[in-house]
Amino acid sequence: MTTADAQTPPPIPAVPRATVRLQLRAGFGFDAVRALVPYFAALGISHVYASPFLRARSGSAHGYDIIDHAALNPEIGDEAAFDALVAALHAHGLGLILDFVPNHMGVGGDDNPWWLDVLEWGRASPYAPFFDINWEAGADGRLLLPVLGDQYGAVLERGELVLSLAEGAFSVRYFAHRFPLCLKEYPRLLRLAAETVEAGDDRQRLGGLATAFAALDPGGSTVQRQALLRREADELKSRLARLVEESAPVRAAIEGMIAQINGRPDDPASFQDLHGLLERQSYRVAFWRVAADEINYRRFFDVNELAGLRMERPDLFELSHQLVFRLIGEGKLQGLRIDHIDGLYDPRAYCEQLQTRAAYLTDRPGAAAPAGSGAARLSEPLYVVVEKILARHEHLREEWPVAGTTGYEFMVMAAGLYVDPAAEAALTETYEQFLGREAPYEEMLLEAKRLILARNLSAELNVLARELHGIAQQSWASRDHTLTGIRRALTDIVAQFQVYRTYVTGEQVADEDRRYIDWAVGRARKAAAAAVDLSVYDFVAAALTTDLVRDGRPGYRAEDVARFAMKAQQLTGPVMAKSVEDTLFYRYARLVSLNEVGGDPDRFGVSPAAFHRANQERLRRWPHQLVTLATHDHKRGADTRVRIDVLSELPEEWGRRVVRWSRMNRLKKREIEGRPAPGRNDEYLLYQTLAGAWPLHLDPADADGLAALADRVHGYMLKAVRESKYRSNWAMPDTGYEEALERFVRAILDPERSAAFLEDMAGFVALIAPAGAVNGLSQVLLTLTSPGVPDLYQGTEYWDFSLVDPDNRRDPDWAALAASLRAEVPAEELLAHWRDGRIKQHVWATGLRLRCDDPALFALGDYLPVETVGPQADRVMAFLRRREGRLALTVAPRLVLPLLGPGAERPAVPAEAWADTALVLPDPGGITALRDLLTGATLPLPGDGRLPVGRLLAPLPVALLVGG
Structure with a gap:
């Protein structure tokens, strides 16, 4: 090899071999990631998969509140730091994938220039069509801004809304929020100020500015005309700023005018002018609680500070992707993860548009075409995966030009392998006896959906109902359907949806979409009250499928019906997410390892046969999609999850323990309004959480370690009770209940007050932890060798006993990870010290290096389930990956607690416990x-x-064997 050859960087694969997800933020930006590139390369990673790094709101811990798609986030790093990171990645043969956010932007505050322009110019703003605003939905045609911390009148009379002038621009401020005034107010304000300036040059200049502002015509109908108006207005604002700076009399006059308008808290009548000023704007500031009923812009779920974008507009698409497209064209970005794809108006069209632009960028003279080993090829110009939650019976649409999903469904399938289905009845009985009531999952699911529609997303439902009522009035056939009836039918139907959304367009409705809609409508009709006119359900169904304009029915405008159907699809996803992930998962706690993003708590376990079928299906349809065990959005870490799974292997013992713990801790509870605090469901959830997240090295007498665990668990339980919306919630926290809950958590984790409980809990964890560790290693091996691209969440090379965010976003010990990867330690020694996590990193590193050495085997190789025979056959998952005379055999155990033996201290099944169990290759x-x-x-x-x-x-609890 020549010196030049030695310095040639390895090629970046077009199809990732393995990705590592990193959560970037202030303090962990481009420079920090650059320092870790050698470690990732040595581990076997091919692509860094980064959280959003475009400009987000200052202090953002996640990057999803984008305020400028055309700039890098300065808190993460500047362009020089980004280029240095890219250079380091390329020097090691690594690519970069960006988590991109097309659905929404961060709004409110004083930092999103597009949003501020909409506030100032109203519907005339060229950016107004970019945001998904329904101006007509507001009672007075204005944009509702639900940002106030109290009723508008109370806030106004306290003097918290303050008129101000800065850099020549008038705004009303409310703490961190700024509400620009429309230009038509400037002449009056400036003339009021001019009246108090002595006659002369200053007064003349101020009056001249008032006249000039009055001459502006903000009604320009084209973007070009609006751009000219901006220049004129900006010039006048600059002149005003200079005049205020240069002239003390003018400055004093404007300050006096502002003080007069701002009013005095001791005189409510003094706020009349400020109130009138606000009433003449294109927006209406309001108490944040108003949002649930009256908000008229689409949000990300029910987050007021994240406003939905109309990404279907070509001009917005180009503007919001300009930086990303430049980075793709320069070869600095090799792929995209599309956040919340179901929030888009037309997901398929968006993906097609994305790939079309990528084709121009990567297949033209001088462009940076994707490099690759030739082991696998993309079917599209750009590697794109989408964040999509699939129902149990649902498949990603094959016509979408993407590589697949981000892997939630694999995470759920893998964890389900370690749940013993034979324990379902016993664990259900234990749970319901502990609660003292039945817990029917389907009824609780429907109740949660109706709660979200009635409380969190009522405004969105109202907008849809009014839109559909307007369509009903277009034809005599449906004119008698009332707004109330339509809203009720919509509620009933949306609550019965079993998928996050359908994908009906004005051009087509797929058979599966029709089946999902028909099923929901049928269930809604069946459950409807006897006095309800059932024909309204047929009308709503025909609108959702766009059959209103396909069946030759008279009067309906096709564009209105298509718009309604597609807007309705943007509601069903948030309803499902808020009701299931953010409500029911904290209400239904039978076995909480099943309560995972993309999961179905009513599905008790996954059989090896089902897992094999899913792998074969993925290889056929989506061989390059991500497969993962942990994400920034997971409810529990990968190892927390599969340790809790072990409860299904000893349901009777779990039932005895949980009753004993409740008895031990009963005096640490409080009673609030005749009810125990914490309640039975929260207490049951707490014990599972402790069993799953208990650190492997934690001694039950370690006060400091227990205090640290209490901090984490209290944070988790506080989020859990608010998400459940039973005894507390985010909108109206019950501080009394929450304080009682915190006292309970800290009391039971206090070694001076709860020594007996802590000894018992630690003893139980010691009983299940070795089996949980076997499960943890087993699922890692499955991830590494199943069809798809393994995705490693930051730091989870070691044991991952995290809980939901923010707990799962703590900083990994990168130095320790790098040091243990460099060390050459025999596998037997790693197993002897299994609690430190190095054994898990060893499995990750071994599997990733095999994928590096033989990428074609895993990208293109066959997948063959291996038959297992013998007395413990059901406790082994085994399969072959085979291609052109080479093979890799995966052997991953499951449900091993009975095989470990009593008092097992290591995650190692004795060879004799397997008896005559064998694989038949x-x-x-x-x-x-x-x-x-x-x-x-x-x-x-x-x-x-x-x-x-x-x-x-015998040597290790899992095996990865190769031949050929």
């Missing part, structure tokens, strides 16, 4: 021996192809 194609990459041992392949499981899993 298909024709090995001439291969006579297999090498276990995790241990280095070589195993001869018997002529009959039978491999004893006890022998395979």
Whole structure:
């Protein structure tokens, strides 16, 4: 090899071999990631998959509140730091994938120039069409701004709304919020000030500015005309700013005028002028609680500070993607993860538009075409995955030009393998007996959906109902459907949806979409009150499917019906997400490891056969999508989840323990309004949380360690009770209940007050932790060898006993991770010290290096389930990846608690416990021996192809064997 060859950087694969998800923020930006690139390369990562790094709201911990798509986030780093990171990545053969946010922007405050322009210019703003605002939905045609911390009148009379002038621009301020005034107010304000200036040059200049502002015509109908108006207005504002700076009399006059308008808290009548000023704006400032009923801009779920974008507009698409497209064209960005794809008006059209632009950028003279090893090729110009939650029976639409999803469904399937379905009845009984009532999942799900529609997303439902009522009035066939009836039918139907959304357009309705809608409508009709006119359900169904204009019915405007159907689809997803993930998952706690993003708590476990089918389906349809065990959005860390799964292997013991703990801790509870605090459901959730998240090295007498755990668990439980919306919530927190909950958590984790409970809890964790660790290693191996692209969440190479965010976004110990990867430690020693997590990193690193050495085997190789026979056959997952004479055999145990033996201290199943259980390999194609990459041992392949499981899993609890 020549010196030049040695310095040639390795190519970046067009299809990722493996990604690492990183959460960037202030303090962990481009420079910090650059320092970690050698570690990621050594680990076997091919692409860094970064959280949003475009300009977000100052102090953002997640980056999803974008305020400028055309700039990098300065808190993460400038362009020089970004380029240095890219150079480091490329030097090691790594690519970069960006988590991109097309659905919404951060609004409110004083930092989004597009939003501020809309406030100042109203509907005339060229940016007004970018935001999904329904101006007609407001009672007075204005944009509702639900930002006030109290009733508008109270805020006004306290003097918290303050008129001000800064840099020649008039605004009303409310703490961090700024509400620009429309230009038509400037002449009156300036003339009021001029009246108090002595006659002369200053007064003349101020009056001249008033006249000049009055001459501006803000009604320009084109973007070009609006741009000219901006220049004229900005010039006048600059002149005003200079005059105020240069002339003390003018400055004093304007300050006096502002003081007069701002009023005095001791004189409510003095705020009349300020109130009138605000009433003449294109917006209406309001108490934040008003949003649920009256907001008229689409939000990200029910977050007022995140306003939905109309990304279907070509001009917005180009403007919001200009930086991303430049980075793609320059070869600095190799892929995109599209956040909240279901929030878009037409997801398929968006993805097609994205790939069309990418094709021009990556396939033209001088462009940076994707590099690759040739092992696998993209079917589209750009690697794109979408954040999409699929129902159990749902598939990602194959016509979408993407590589697949971000892998929630794999995470759920993998964790479900370690749940024993035989325990379902016992755990249900334990749970309901602890609660003292039944907990019917389907009824609770419907109740949660109706709650969200009635409380959190009522305004969005109202907008849709009014829009559909307007359509009903277009034809005599539906004129008698009332607004109330339509709203009720919409509520009933949306509450019955079993998928996040359908994808009906004005041009087509797929058969599966029609099935989902028909099913929901049928369930809604069946549940409707006897006195209800059922024909309204048929009308709503015909609108949702756009059959109103497909069946030759008279009077309906096709564009109105299509718009309604597509806007309705943007509501069903948030309803599902808020009711399931953010409500029911904290209300229904039978086995909380099942309560995961993309999961179905009513589905008790996953069989090996179902897992194999899912893998085969992924290889056929989406071979390059992500497969993951942990994300920035997960409810519980990967190892927390599968340790809780172990409860299904000892349901009777769990039932005894939870009753005992409740008895031990009963005196630490309080009673609030005749009800215990915490309540039974929260207490049951708490015990599962402790069992799952208890640190492996925590001694029950370690006061400092327990205090740290109490901080984490209290933060989690506070979020849980607010999300559940039973005893508290985010909108109206019950401080009494929350204080009682915190006292309870801290009391039971206080070694001086709860020594007996802590000893018992620690003993129970010691009982289940080795089996949980086997599960943890097993699911890692499955992730590494299943079809798809393994996605590693930051720091979860070690044990991941995290809880929901922000707990799952704590900083990893990067130095320790890098040091243990460099060290060459025998596998047996890693197993002996399994609690430190290095054994898990060893499995990750071994699997990733195999993917580096043989990418085609995993990107294109066949997937063959391996038959298992013998007394413990159901406790083993095994499959082959095979291509062109090479193979990799995965052996991953499950449900091993009964095999570990009493008092097991290590996650190692004795060989004799497997008895005669064996794998029966298909024709090995001439291969006579297999090498276990995790241990280095070589195993001869018997002529009959039978491999004893006890022998395979004697050194380590999992095995990855290769041949050929």
